Amino acid sequence: MNVIMVTGGAGFIGSNFIRYVLEKTDFKGKIVNVDKLTYAGNPENLSDIAQKYSSTRYFFEQTDICDKEKIAELFKKYNIDTVVHFAAESHVDRSILGPKDFIETNIMGTFNLLENARNYWGQRTDVRFHHISTDEVYGSLGETGYFYETTPYDPRSPYSASKASSDHLVEAYKHTYGLPVTKSNCSNNYGPYHFPEKLIPLLILNILDQKPLPVYGDGLNVRDWLYVEDHCSAIWTILTKGIVGETYNIGGENERTNIEIVNTVCEIMAEKHNKEKDFYKKLITFVKDRPGHDRRYAINCDKIKQQLGWKQSVNFEQGIRKTVEWYLANSQWVKNVQSGDYKNWINKNYEKR
Ligand code: NAD
Ligand code: TYD
Numbered sequence: 001m002n003v004i005m006v007t008g009g010a011g012f013i014g015s016n017f018i019r020y021v022l023e024k025t026d027f028k029g030k031i032v033n034v035d036k037l038t039y040a041g042n043p044e045n046l047s048d049i050a051q052k053y054s055s056t057r058y059f060f061e062q063t064d065i066c067d068k069e070k071i072a073e074l075f076k077k078y079n080i081d082t083v084v085h086f087a088a089e090s091h092v093d094r095s096i097l098g099p100k101d102f103i104e105t106n107i108m109g110t111f112n113l114l115e116n117a118r119n120y121w122g123q124r125t126d127v128r129f130h131h132i133s134t135d136e137v138y139g140s141l142g143e144t145g146y147f148y149e150t151t152p153y154d155p156r157s158p159y160s161a162s163k164a165s166s167d168h169l170v171e172a173y174k175h176t177y178g179l180p181v182t183k184s185n186c187s188n189n190y191g192p193y194h195f196p197e198k199l200i201p202l203l204i205l206n207i208l209d210q211k212p213l214p215v216y217g218d219g220l221n222v223r224d225w226l227y228v229e230d231h232c233s234a235i236w237t238i239l240t241k242g243i244v245g246e247t248y249n250i251g252g253e254n255e256r257t258n259i260e261i262v263n264t265v266c267e268i269m270a271e272k273h274n275k276e277k278d279f280y281k282k283l284i285t286f287v288k289d290r291p292g293h294d295r296r297y298a299i300n301c302d303k304i305k306q307q308l309g310w311k312q313s314v315n316f317e318q319g320i321r322k323t324v325e326w327y328l329a330n331s332q333w334v335k336n337v338q339s340g341d342y343k344n345w346i347n348k349n350y351e352k353r
Contacts, residue, residue, distance in 0.1 A: 001027065001029060001081060001082045001128070001239065002029040002030070002079075002081055002082075003029055003030045003031075003032065003078050003079055003080050003081055003082070004021070004027075004029065004030070004031050004032070004080075004081075004082040004083070004084055005032045005034055005074065005075070005078070005080045005082070005083045005084070006018055006031055006032070006033050006034070006084045006086065007034045007035070007065050007083070007084070007085045007086055007087035007109075007113065008034075008035055008041070008085075008086035008087030008088060009031070009033030009034070009035050009046070009060075009086065010033065010035040010037060010041035010042055010043055010045055010046065010060075011035070011040050011041055011042075011045075011086060011087070011090070011195070012040070012045075012090075012189065012193050012194045012195055012198075012228070013086055013132070013189055013228055013231060013232070014033070014035070014086040014087070015042075015045035015046050015049075015193050016191065016192065016193060016228045016229060016231075016232050017084065017086070017231075017232045017235060018031055018033060018046060018049060018058070019046070019048075019049055020229060020232035020233065020236065021232075021236065022049060022052075022053055022057060022058065023049075024233075025236055029057070030057050030058070030059065030078070031053075031057065031058050031059070032059045032060075032061060032074065032078050032080065033046070033058070033059065033060045033061065034061050034063050034065065034071070034074060034087070035060070035061075035062065035063070035087065036062065036063065036064045036065070036087070036105075037062055038089070038101075039340070039341035040089075040090065040091075040195050042193075042195075042337065043060070044333060044336060045193045046058075046060075059078065061074055064105075064109070065087045065105065065109035065110075065112060065113055066104060066105065066108050066109045066112055067112075068112055068115070068116070071112060071113060071116045072116050072119070072120070075116055075117070075120040076120065080120070081126065081127045081128075082127065082128045082129075082130070082239070083113060083117055083128070083129045083130065084130045084132070084235065084239070085110065085113055085129070085130065085131050085132060086132045087105065087109060088102075088105055088106045088109075088132075088162075088163070088166075089101045089102040089105050089106060089159070089162075090159070091159070091197055091198065092136075092157050092159045092160075092290070093197070093290065094159075094197075095157055095158035095159035095162070096157065096158065096290070096291055096292075099158035099162070102158050102159055102162040103158075103162055106159075106162035106163055106165070106166050107162050107165045107166055107169070110131070110166035110169055110170070111166075111169055113129075114129065114169060114170065114173045114179065117129050117173075117179060118173060118177050118179055121179075123178065124180075125180055125244075127180055128180050128181070128182065128239065128244070129170070129173075129179055129180065129181045129182075130181070130182045130183070130184070130235065130238065130239060131166070131167065131170045131181060131182070131183045131184075132184060132186070132235070133163050133166070133167050133183060133184065133185045133186075134160065134163050134185060134186065134187075135147050135185050135186065135187045135224070135249070135251070135297050135299050136155065136156075136157065136159065136160035136163065136294065136297065137153050137154075137155050137160050137163055137164040137167060137185060138151045138152075138153065138154060138185070138297075139153075139154030139155065139156060139294070140154075140156060140294035140295045140296060140297070141295065141296040141297065141298055142295070142296065143296070145298070146298050146299060146300035147185075147249060147297065147298065147299050147300060148249065148300050149185075149247045149248065149249050149303055153167070153168075156292050156294055157292055157294075167183060167185075170183055171183075174245055180244045180245075181244070181245065182238050182239070182242045182243075182244060182245070182246055182247070182248070183246075183247040183248070184234065184235060184238055184247065184248045184249070184250050184304075185247065185248075185249050185250070185299075186226055186231055186234070186249070186250040186251065186299070187223065187224035187225065187226045187250070187251045187252055187297055187298075187299045188223040188224065188225050188226065188252075188297070189225075189226050189227075189228045189231050190225055190226070190227065190228065190319065190320070190323055191227050191228030191229060191319065191322070191323050191326070192228065192323065192326040192327075192330075193228075193333075194228070194323075195337065196334075196337060196338070199258065199261065200261065200265065200320070200323065201327065202214075203261070203262060203265040203266075204265060204269065204323075204324055204327045205327070205334060205338065206283065207265070207266065207269045207280050207283065208269075208327075208334075210283065211283065212283055212284075212285040213262055213266075213280075213283045213284050213285060214285055214287045215258060215259060215262055215284060215285065215286050215287065216258070216287060216288070216289050216290045216293060217286075217288075217289030217290070217293060218286070218289075219257060219258045219259030219262070219286065220257050220258070220259065221257065221258050221293060221294070221295055221296065222255050222256065222257050222258075222295070222296040222297065222298065223255070223256065223258070223261075223296075223297055224251050224252050224253065224254060224255050224297055224298050224299050225252045225254045225255075225256060225261075225316050225319070225320075226250065226251060226252035226254070226312070227252065227312065227313070227314050227318075227319035227322075227323075229313070230252065230312040230313055230314065230319075231250055233310065233313070234248070234250040234304060234310050235250075237304065237308050237309070237310040238304070238308065241308045241309070242308060243307075248301075248303055248304040248308070249299045249300060249301045249303060249304065250299070250301055250304060250310075251298070251299025251300070251301040252299075252312060252316065252319075253299075253301065253312065254315060254316035254319075255296075255298050256316065259284075261320075262284055263281065264316075264317075264320055265320065265324065266278070266279075266280040266281045266283075266284070268320065268321060268324045269324065272324065272325075272328060
Protein backbone atom coordinates (compact mmCIF):
# COMPACT_ATOMS: atom_id res chain seq x y z
CA MET A 1 0.00 0.00 0.00
CA ASN A 2 1.50 3.28 -1.13
CA VAL A 3 -1.45 5.45 -2.13
CA ILE A 4 -4.89 4.82 -0.66
CA MET A 5 -7.99 6.34 -2.23
CA VAL A 6 -10.49 6.74 0.61
CA THR A 7 -13.96 7.50 -0.71
CA GLY A 8 -16.36 9.34 1.61
CA GLY A 9 -13.46 10.45 3.79
CA ALA A 10 -15.23 13.64 4.86
CA GLY A 11 -18.04 11.65 6.48
CA PHE A 12 -18.26 10.12 9.94
CA ILE A 13 -16.37 6.83 9.63
CA GLY A 14 -14.16 7.88 6.69
CA SER A 15 -12.75 10.88 8.55
CA ASN A 16 -12.05 8.78 11.64
CA PHE A 17 -10.35 6.21 9.40
CA ILE A 18 -8.06 8.76 7.72
CA ARG A 19 -7.04 10.17 11.09
CA TYR A 20 -6.48 6.65 12.44
CA VAL A 21 -4.27 5.59 9.52
CA LEU A 22 -2.15 8.75 9.47
CA GLU A 23 -1.78 9.09 13.23
CA LYS A 24 -1.99 5.61 14.71
CA THR A 25 -0.48 3.14 12.24
CA ASP A 26 2.94 2.66 10.64
CA PHE A 27 1.59 3.56 7.17
CA LYS A 28 4.11 5.79 5.39
CA GLY A 29 2.26 6.51 2.15
CA LYS A 30 -0.38 8.95 0.94
CA ILE A 31 -4.15 9.19 1.31
CA VAL A 32 -6.41 10.72 -1.32
CA ASN A 33 -9.81 11.60 0.10
CA VAL A 34 -12.45 11.52 -2.66
CA ASP A 35 -15.68 13.04 -1.41
CA LYS A 36 -18.58 14.84 -3.07
CA LEU A 37 -19.35 16.77 0.13
CA THR A 38 -23.05 16.01 0.37
CA TYR A 39 -24.92 17.24 3.45
CA ALA A 40 -23.07 14.49 5.40
CA GLY A 41 -19.58 15.42 4.20
CA ASN A 42 -17.85 17.94 6.42
CA PRO A 43 -14.28 19.10 5.69
CA GLU A 44 -14.12 20.35 9.28
CA ASN A 45 -13.98 16.68 10.36
CA LEU A 46 -10.42 16.66 9.03
CA SER A 47 -9.23 20.22 9.58
CA ASP A 48 -6.44 19.03 11.92
CA ILE A 49 -5.30 16.42 9.39
CA ALA A 50 -5.41 18.87 6.48
CA GLN A 51 -3.29 21.31 8.46
CA LYS A 52 -0.71 18.71 9.32
CA TYR A 53 -0.48 16.61 6.16
CA SER A 54 -1.99 18.58 3.23
CA SER A 55 -0.12 18.15 -0.06
CA THR A 56 2.45 15.88 1.57
CA ARG A 57 0.53 12.81 2.70
CA TYR A 58 -3.12 13.96 2.57
CA PHE A 59 -4.91 15.12 -0.57
CA PHE A 60 -8.55 16.14 -0.89
CA GLU A 61 -10.52 15.82 -4.14
CA GLN A 62 -14.12 17.04 -4.19
CA THR A 63 -15.51 14.48 -6.63
CA ASP A 64 -18.65 12.42 -7.12
CA ILE A 65 -17.82 8.69 -7.18
CA CYS A 66 -20.35 8.38 -10.03
CA ASP A 67 -18.18 10.62 -12.26
CA LYS A 68 -16.45 8.11 -14.54
CA GLU A 69 -13.89 10.43 -16.17
CA LYS A 70 -12.91 12.21 -12.98
CA ILE A 71 -12.40 8.97 -11.06
CA ALA A 72 -10.29 7.57 -13.94
CA GLU A 73 -8.20 10.74 -13.87
CA LEU A 74 -7.65 10.42 -10.10
CA PHE A 75 -6.50 6.79 -10.33
CA LYS A 76 -3.89 7.94 -12.84
CA LYS A 77 -2.92 11.22 -11.20
CA TYR A 78 -2.10 9.58 -7.85
CA ASN A 79 -1.23 6.07 -9.07
CA ILE A 80 -3.77 4.58 -6.66
CA ASP A 81 -2.98 1.03 -5.47
CA THR A 82 -5.62 0.68 -2.72
CA VAL A 83 -9.24 1.78 -2.50
CA VAL A 84 -11.12 1.91 0.80
CA HIS A 85 -14.70 2.61 -0.19
CA PHE A 86 -16.88 4.34 2.41
CA ALA A 87 -18.78 6.85 0.24
CA ALA A 88 -22.51 6.23 0.47
CA GLU A 89 -25.84 7.68 1.34
CA SER A 90 -26.07 6.20 4.81
CA HIS A 91 -29.27 7.16 6.63
CA VAL A 92 -32.19 4.71 6.63
CA ASP A 93 -34.82 7.39 7.32
CA ARG A 94 -33.66 9.46 4.36
CA SER A 95 -33.74 6.35 2.15
CA ILE A 96 -37.38 5.86 3.09
CA LEU A 97 -38.25 9.45 2.18
CA GLY A 98 -36.26 9.43 -1.08
CA PRO A 99 -34.38 6.35 -2.30
CA LYS A 100 -33.03 7.77 -5.58
CA ASP A 101 -29.71 9.16 -4.27
CA PHE A 102 -29.11 5.83 -2.54
CA ILE A 103 -29.48 3.91 -5.78
CA GLU A 104 -27.22 6.35 -7.63
CA THR A 105 -24.37 6.67 -5.13
CA ASN A 106 -24.45 3.30 -3.42
CA ILE A 107 -25.00 1.16 -6.52
CA MET A 108 -23.90 3.20 -9.54
CA GLY A 109 -21.07 4.87 -7.61
CA THR A 110 -19.69 1.50 -6.45
CA PHE A 111 -20.03 0.13 -9.99
CA ASN A 112 -18.07 3.12 -11.34
CA LEU A 113 -15.27 2.66 -8.80
CA LEU A 114 -15.04 -1.06 -9.56
CA GLU A 115 -14.90 -0.39 -13.30
CA ASN A 116 -12.16 2.19 -12.86
CA ALA A 117 -10.17 -0.08 -10.56
CA ARG A 118 -10.44 -2.92 -13.09
CA ASN A 119 -9.43 -0.68 -15.99
CA TYR A 120 -6.52 0.93 -14.20
CA TRP A 121 -5.16 -2.15 -12.44
CA GLY A 122 -5.72 -4.77 -15.14
CA GLN A 123 -4.59 -8.15 -13.78
CA ARG A 124 -2.38 -6.74 -10.98
CA THR A 125 -2.49 -8.66 -7.74
CA ASP A 126 -0.50 -6.21 -5.58
CA VAL A 127 -3.56 -3.93 -5.25
CA ARG A 128 -6.73 -3.97 -3.14
CA PHE A 129 -10.33 -2.78 -3.28
CA HIS A 130 -11.85 -2.81 0.21
CA HIS A 131 -15.59 -2.30 0.35
CA ILE A 132 -17.35 -1.12 3.53
CA SER A 133 -20.80 -2.55 4.05
CA THR A 134 -23.32 -3.00 6.82
CA ASP A 135 -24.95 -5.76 8.85
CA GLU A 136 -28.30 -4.37 7.64
CA VAL A 137 -27.92 -6.40 4.40
CA TYR A 138 -28.60 -9.56 6.46
CA GLY A 139 -32.12 -8.41 7.40
CA SER A 140 -33.63 -8.51 10.85
CA LEU A 141 -33.11 -11.02 13.69
CA GLY A 142 -35.59 -12.34 16.24
CA GLU A 143 -34.71 -12.47 19.92
CA THR A 144 -31.84 -14.91 19.42
CA GLY A 145 -29.17 -15.69 16.84
CA TYR A 146 -26.44 -13.71 15.08
CA PHE A 147 -25.40 -12.55 11.64
CA TYR A 148 -22.46 -14.57 10.26
CA GLU A 149 -20.47 -13.91 7.08
CA THR A 150 -22.48 -16.77 5.58
CA THR A 151 -25.94 -15.45 6.53
CA PRO A 152 -28.07 -15.04 3.37
CA TYR A 153 -28.82 -11.48 2.35
CA ASP A 154 -32.33 -10.21 3.18
CA PRO A 155 -32.29 -6.38 3.05
CA ARG A 156 -35.48 -4.54 4.05
CA SER A 157 -34.93 -0.80 3.55
CA PRO A 158 -33.97 1.07 0.38
CA TYR A 159 -30.66 1.83 2.14
CA SER A 160 -29.85 -1.79 2.95
CA ALA A 161 -31.05 -2.97 -0.46
CA SER A 162 -28.70 -0.51 -2.16
CA LYS A 163 -25.79 -1.64 0.04
CA ALA A 164 -26.61 -5.31 -0.64
CA SER A 165 -26.59 -4.56 -4.34
CA SER A 166 -23.16 -2.92 -4.11
CA ASP A 167 -21.85 -5.91 -2.13
CA HIS A 168 -23.03 -8.25 -4.89
CA LEU A 169 -21.22 -6.13 -7.49
CA VAL A 170 -18.00 -6.35 -5.47
CA GLU A 171 -18.36 -10.14 -5.30
CA ALA A 172 -19.10 -10.26 -9.03
CA TYR A 173 -15.91 -8.32 -9.85
CA LYS A 174 -13.95 -10.74 -7.70
CA HIS A 175 -15.35 -13.85 -9.39
CA THR A 176 -15.62 -12.53 -12.94
CA TYR A 177 -12.56 -10.32 -13.31
CA GLY A 178 -10.34 -11.52 -10.47
CA LEU A 179 -10.30 -8.07 -8.84
CA PRO A 180 -8.47 -8.35 -5.48
CA VAL A 181 -11.27 -7.34 -3.13
CA THR A 182 -12.04 -7.61 0.56
CA LYS A 183 -15.31 -6.67 2.17
CA SER A 184 -16.48 -5.90 5.70
CA ASN A 185 -19.98 -5.76 7.14
CA CYS A 186 -20.18 -3.87 10.39
CA SER A 187 -22.77 -3.00 12.99
CA ASN A 188 -23.90 0.47 14.15
CA ASN A 189 -20.96 2.79 14.71
CA TYR A 190 -20.84 5.63 17.24
CA GLY A 191 -18.20 8.12 18.33
CA PRO A 192 -16.70 11.52 17.39
CA TYR A 193 -17.79 13.37 14.20
CA HIS A 194 -21.08 11.44 13.91
CA PHE A 195 -23.63 13.49 11.98
CA PRO A 196 -26.53 14.24 14.34
CA GLU A 197 -29.31 12.73 12.28
CA LYS A 198 -28.30 9.33 13.75
CA LEU A 199 -29.58 8.23 17.14
CA ILE A 200 -26.64 8.81 19.53
CA PRO A 201 -25.48 12.29 18.43
CA LEU A 202 -29.12 13.34 17.99
CA LEU A 203 -29.76 12.47 21.64
CA ILE A 204 -26.71 14.39 22.89
CA LEU A 205 -27.56 17.51 20.89
CA ASN A 206 -31.26 17.42 21.75
CA ILE A 207 -30.44 17.16 25.44
CA LEU A 208 -28.13 20.18 25.12
CA ASP A 209 -31.01 22.08 23.49
CA GLN A 210 -33.63 20.65 25.90
CA LYS A 211 -35.55 19.22 22.95
CA PRO A 212 -37.63 16.00 22.85
CA LEU A 213 -35.72 12.72 22.46
CA PRO A 214 -37.65 10.82 19.76
CA VAL A 215 -37.84 7.07 20.34
CA TYR A 216 -39.33 5.10 17.46
CA GLY A 217 -42.07 2.55 18.29
CA ASP A 218 -41.66 0.78 21.63
CA GLY A 219 -37.93 1.53 21.92
CA LEU A 220 -37.12 -2.16 22.12
CA ASN A 221 -35.34 -2.52 18.78
CA VAL A 222 -31.81 -3.79 19.32
CA ARG A 223 -28.56 -2.63 17.71
CA ASP A 224 -24.99 -3.86 18.29
CA TRP A 225 -22.87 -0.74 18.97
CA LEU A 226 -19.31 -0.50 17.65
CA TYR A 227 -17.00 2.35 18.69
CA VAL A 228 -15.82 4.02 15.49
CA GLU A 229 -12.10 3.79 16.26
CA ASP A 230 -12.49 0.04 16.79
CA HIS A 231 -14.11 -0.14 13.37
CA CYS A 232 -11.12 1.73 11.90
CA SER A 233 -8.62 -0.64 13.53
CA ALA A 234 -10.61 -3.59 12.16
CA ILE A 235 -10.48 -2.22 8.61
CA TRP A 236 -6.75 -1.62 8.97
CA THR A 237 -6.34 -5.18 10.21
CA ILE A 238 -8.17 -6.48 7.14
CA LEU A 239 -6.03 -4.33 4.81
CA THR A 240 -2.79 -5.53 6.36
CA LYS A 241 -3.60 -9.10 7.39
CA GLY A 242 -6.85 -10.07 5.66
CA ILE A 243 -7.09 -12.70 2.95
CA VAL A 244 -7.97 -11.37 -0.48
CA GLY A 245 -11.47 -12.37 -1.55
CA GLU A 246 -12.76 -12.73 2.02
CA THR A 247 -15.56 -10.96 3.87
CA TYR A 248 -15.24 -10.09 7.56
CA ASN A 249 -18.02 -9.15 9.97
CA ILE A 250 -17.12 -6.42 12.47
CA GLY A 251 -19.23 -5.92 15.59
CA GLY A 252 -19.07 -4.26 18.95
CA GLU A 253 -20.56 -7.23 20.81
CA ASN A 254 -22.54 -4.59 22.68
CA GLU A 255 -26.23 -5.23 22.06
CA ARG A 256 -28.55 -2.63 23.53
CA THR A 257 -32.21 -1.74 23.07
CA ASN A 258 -32.77 1.80 21.86
CA ILE A 259 -34.40 2.79 25.13
CA GLU A 260 -31.32 1.55 27.04
CA ILE A 261 -29.20 3.82 24.82
CA VAL A 262 -31.49 6.78 25.48
CA ASN A 263 -31.44 6.20 29.24
CA THR A 264 -27.65 5.84 29.31
CA VAL A 265 -27.07 9.06 27.36
CA CYS A 266 -29.55 10.90 29.63
CA GLU A 267 -27.71 9.66 32.72
CA ILE A 268 -24.22 10.60 31.50
CA MET A 269 -25.44 14.04 30.44
CA ALA A 270 -27.09 14.54 33.85
CA GLU A 271 -23.84 13.58 35.57
CA LYS A 272 -21.85 16.02 33.38
CA HIS A 273 -24.30 18.82 34.17
CA ASN A 274 -24.54 18.01 37.90
CA LYS A 275 -28.23 17.17 37.66
CA GLU A 276 -30.06 14.29 39.31
CA LYS A 277 -29.74 10.97 37.41
CA ASP A 278 -33.19 10.99 35.77
CA PHE A 279 -33.33 14.72 35.07
CA TYR A 280 -33.23 14.51 31.25
CA LYS A 281 -35.49 11.46 30.94
CA LYS A 282 -38.51 13.75 30.96
CA LEU A 283 -37.49 14.64 27.38
CA ILE A 284 -38.04 11.06 26.15
CA THR A 285 -40.88 11.05 23.60
CA PHE A 286 -42.19 7.90 21.95
CA VAL A 287 -43.01 8.66 18.31
CA LYS A 288 -44.46 6.80 15.33
CA ASP A 289 -42.33 3.81 14.34
CA ARG A 290 -40.06 3.81 11.28
CA PRO A 291 -41.76 1.88 8.43
CA GLY A 292 -40.23 -1.62 8.14
CA HIS A 293 -38.11 -0.97 11.24
CA ASP A 294 -35.68 -3.91 11.61
CA ARG A 295 -36.11 -5.40 15.08
CA ARG A 296 -32.68 -6.64 15.99
CA TYR A 297 -29.15 -6.66 14.56
CA ALA A 298 -26.37 -8.67 16.20
CA ILE A 299 -23.02 -9.54 14.65
CA ASN A 300 -20.90 -12.59 15.21
CA CYS A 301 -17.33 -11.37 14.60
CA ASP A 302 -15.40 -14.49 15.62
CA LYS A 303 -13.81 -14.72 12.16
CA ILE A 304 -11.86 -11.45 12.32
CA LYS A 305 -11.04 -12.03 15.98
CA GLN A 306 -9.81 -15.58 15.59
CA GLN A 307 -8.23 -15.43 12.13
CA LEU A 308 -6.75 -11.91 12.17
CA GLY A 309 -6.35 -11.28 15.90
CA TRP A 310 -8.46 -8.10 16.01
CA LYS A 311 -10.42 -7.10 19.08
CA GLN A 312 -12.40 -4.10 20.32
CA SER A 313 -10.57 -1.68 22.62
CA VAL A 314 -13.60 -0.38 24.51
CA ASN A 315 -16.94 -1.69 25.74
CA PHE A 316 -20.13 0.35 25.33
CA GLU A 317 -19.92 2.03 28.74
CA GLN A 318 -16.42 3.33 27.98
CA GLY A 319 -17.19 4.25 24.36
CA ILE A 320 -20.39 6.17 25.08
CA ARG A 321 -18.64 8.19 27.79
CA LYS A 322 -15.82 9.12 25.40
CA THR A 323 -18.43 10.06 22.80
CA VAL A 324 -20.47 12.32 25.07
CA GLU A 325 -17.27 13.96 26.31
CA TRP A 326 -16.14 14.59 22.71
CA TYR A 327 -19.43 16.36 21.85
CA LEU A 328 -19.23 18.47 25.00
CA ALA A 329 -15.63 19.43 24.23
CA ASN A 330 -16.32 20.29 20.58
CA SER A 331 -19.12 22.81 20.82
CA GLN A 332 -17.91 24.80 17.80
CA TRP A 333 -18.11 21.70 15.55
CA VAL A 334 -21.61 21.06 16.92
CA LYS A 335 -22.64 24.67 16.34
CA ASN A 336 -21.38 24.63 12.76
CA VAL A 337 -23.11 21.32 11.99
CA GLN A 338 -26.35 22.55 13.53
CA SER A 339 -26.42 25.64 11.36
CA GLY A 340 -26.42 23.67 8.09
CA ASP A 341 -28.56 20.98 6.51
CA TYR A 342 -29.08 19.26 9.88
CA LYS A 343 -31.32 22.06 11.01
CA ASN A 344 -33.59 21.89 7.95
CA TRP A 345 -33.82 18.12 8.17
CA ILE A 346 -34.66 18.09 11.88
CA ASN A 347 -37.25 20.82 11.50
CA LYS A 348 -38.93 19.04 8.61
CA ASN A 349 -38.86 15.49 9.86
CA TYR A 350 -38.71 15.28 13.62
CA GLU A 351 -40.19 18.26 15.35
CA LYS A 352 -43.59 17.90 13.73
CA ARG A 353 -44.07 14.40 15.15
P1 NAD B 1 -21.72 9.41 6.31
O1 NAD B 1 -23.10 9.63 5.77
O2 NAD B 1 -21.33 10.07 7.60
O3 NAD B 1 -20.65 9.84 5.23
C1 NAD B 1 -20.76 9.51 3.88
C2 NAD B 1 -19.72 10.33 3.11
O4 NAD B 1 -19.82 9.96 1.72
C3 NAD B 1 -19.94 11.83 3.18
O5 NAD B 1 -18.73 12.50 3.42
C4 NAD B 1 -20.51 12.18 1.82
O6 NAD B 1 -20.19 13.51 1.40
C5 NAD B 1 -19.84 11.14 0.93
N1 NAD B 1 -20.59 10.87 -0.30
C6 NAD B 1 -21.93 10.60 -0.41
N2 NAD B 1 -22.25 10.45 -1.72
C7 NAD B 1 -21.10 10.59 -2.43
C8 NAD B 1 -20.78 10.51 -3.80
N3 NAD B 1 -21.72 10.28 -4.73
N4 NAD B 1 -19.49 10.70 -4.18
C9 NAD B 1 -18.52 10.97 -3.26
N5 NAD B 1 -18.77 11.06 -1.95
C10 NAD B 1 -20.04 10.86 -1.53
O7 NAD B 1 -21.58 7.83 6.40
P2 NAD B 1 -20.80 6.94 7.46
O8 NAD B 1 -21.67 6.72 8.63
O9 NAD B 1 -19.44 7.48 7.66
O10 NAD B 1 -20.73 5.56 6.66
C11 NAD B 1 -19.61 5.24 5.84
C12 NAD B 1 -19.82 3.87 5.23
O11 NAD B 1 -20.00 2.90 6.25
C13 NAD B 1 -21.06 3.77 4.34
O12 NAD B 1 -20.72 2.97 3.23
C14 NAD B 1 -22.08 3.07 5.21
O13 NAD B 1 -23.00 2.34 4.44
C15 NAD B 1 -21.20 2.16 6.03
N6 NAD B 1 -21.73 1.80 7.35
C16 NAD B 1 -22.01 2.76 8.27
C17 NAD B 1 -22.49 2.39 9.54
C18 NAD B 1 -22.75 3.42 10.59
O14 NAD B 1 -23.18 3.05 11.71
N7 NAD B 1 -22.53 4.71 10.36
C19 NAD B 1 -22.71 1.05 9.83
C20 NAD B 1 -22.45 0.09 8.85
C21 NAD B 1 -21.94 0.47 7.62
P1 TYD C 1 -29.91 5.05 13.36
O1 TYD C 1 -28.88 5.76 14.17
O2 TYD C 1 -30.68 5.83 12.35
O3 TYD C 1 -29.17 3.80 12.68
P2 TYD C 1 -29.81 2.52 11.87
O4 TYD C 1 -31.19 2.84 11.45
O5 TYD C 1 -28.87 2.41 10.72
O6 TYD C 1 -29.73 1.36 12.83
O7 TYD C 1 -30.95 4.37 14.35
C1 TYD C 1 -30.55 3.50 15.38
C2 TYD C 1 -31.79 2.97 16.04
O8 TYD C 1 -32.43 4.05 16.74
C3 TYD C 1 -32.82 2.43 15.08
O9 TYD C 1 -33.47 1.31 15.65
C4 TYD C 1 -33.80 3.58 14.90
C5 TYD C 1 -33.77 4.25 16.26
N1 TYD C 1 -33.98 5.72 16.25
C6 TYD C 1 -34.89 6.28 17.15
O10 TYD C 1 -35.56 5.59 17.94
N2 TYD C 1 -35.04 7.65 17.15
C7 TYD C 1 -34.35 8.46 16.31
O11 TYD C 1 -34.54 9.69 16.32
C8 TYD C 1 -33.41 7.87 15.40
C9 TYD C 1 -32.61 8.71 14.44
C10 TYD C 1 -33.25 6.49 15.41
